[in-house]
Amino acid sequence: GQQLNQSPQSMFIQEGEDVSMNCTSSSIFNTWLWYKQDPGEGPVLLIALYKAGELTSNGRLTAQFGITRKDSFLNISASIPSDVGIYFCAGQLSGQGAQKLVFGQGTRLTINP
Amino acid sequence: SQTIHQWPATLVQPVGSPLSLECTVEGTSNPNLYWYRQAAGRGLQLLFYSVGIGQISSEVPQNLSASRPQDRQFILSSKKLLLSDSGFYLCAWTHHTEAFFGQGTRLTVV
Numbered sequence: 582g583q584q585l586n587q588s589p590q591s592m593f594i595q596e597g598e599d600v601s602m603n604c605t606s607s608s609i610f611n612t613w614l615w616y617k618q619d620p621g622e623g624p625v626l627l628i629a630l631y632k633a634g635e636l637t638s639n640g641r642l643t644a645q646f647g648i649t650r651k652d653s654f655l656n657i658s659a660s661i662p663s664d665v666g667i668y669f670c671a672g673q674l675s676g677q678g679a680q681k682l683v684f685g686q687g688t689r690l691t692i693n694p
Numbered sequence: 695s696q697t698i699h700q701w702p703a704t705l706v707q708p709v710g711s712p713l714s715l716e717c718t719v720e721g722t723s724n725p726n727l728y729w730y731r732q733a734a735g736r737g738l739q740l741l742f743y744s745v746g747i748g749q750i751s752s753e754v755p756q757n758l759s760a761s762r763p764q765d766r767q768f769i770l771s772s773k774k775l776l777l778s779d780s781g782f783y784l785c786a787w788t789h790h791t792e793a794f795f796g797q798g799t800r801l802t803v804v
Contacts, residue, residue: 587737612791623700623784623795624738631791669737673791682793684730686737 587670587685594660595693602688603654604670612673613646613653614682619666627668628655657690665692696721700785700796707803713758713772715799717785720766725787727768729760732782732798744768775803 587604594600604613612631616624628639630646630653637644643656653672657664670685700717707713719725726745730738740753742760750760757776761769768785780803785796 614792616795621798621800623786623798626792626794629792671793681740681743682788682791684738687735689735 585670585672585683585685587688589688590686591689591691593691593693596660596662598660600657600660600664600690601654602668602670603652604672604685605652606672606683607651608672608674609650610653610672610674611650613644614671614673615642615644615653615655616669616671617666618669618687624669660690660692662692662694665690696787696789696794698785698787698794698796700799702799703797704800705802707775707801709777709803710774713770713775713779713801715770715783715785715801717768717770717796718766719768719787722766722787722789724765725789727762728786728788728793729758729768729770730784730786730795732784734781738784742770777803779803 585604615627618624628644635646641658667687671682728743729741744762783799786793
């Protein structure tokens with residue numbers, strides 16, 4: 582089936598550093614979503630992107646919907662300890678019914694204080 | 695506001711035993727409902743989705759089944775659990791194109 586290639590798989594950074602992660606696919610997406618999952622909990626929606634080229638911010642988080650509609654990135658500025666977790670991208674494929682989302686494999690973020 | 699409830703939070707079941715996980719959504723009507731499974735440290739795999747009462751679509755062949763007896767109720771079941779059914783199960787509903795998840799059920803089959 583369709584896949585999202587999310588990278589990097591893991592990141593080890595110092596507190597205060599900026600973070601960047603991205604997702605790419607060979608398929609065209611109508612929507613890109615970014616989620617954060619804390620251990621033992623369900624993913625929580627961070628940012629939703631609906632139009633190619635759209636750049637959206639949510640506090641220290643910024644995400645963009647790629648012009649080709651085949652990629653998206655998420656940036657986190659000035660990381661803090663509570664940013665630790667797994668970040669997932671998800672996309673709704675063009676032409677797919679029932680709003681089925683395809684998820685990336687996740688980026689595990691670890692922050693050293 | 696809309697909320698999604700999923701239970702139990704954790705479950706340990708012997709191989710061959712039955713399974714029933716329940717998910718309910720409040721504050722919306724006729725939601726699209728989903729069951730995902732997440733293996734340890736991995737991404738989310740879509741198992742089932744439903745666009746209405748009694749309407750179930752399966753994404754992957756497996757030992758599990760799903761049912762939607764009421765508009766806002768989605769149930770994941772198995773008649774006989776396998777060791778490979780262990781994992782973190784997540785229920786979700788969608789509003790337009792955004793999915794909102796329950797807290798998950800950690801299932802360990804022993």
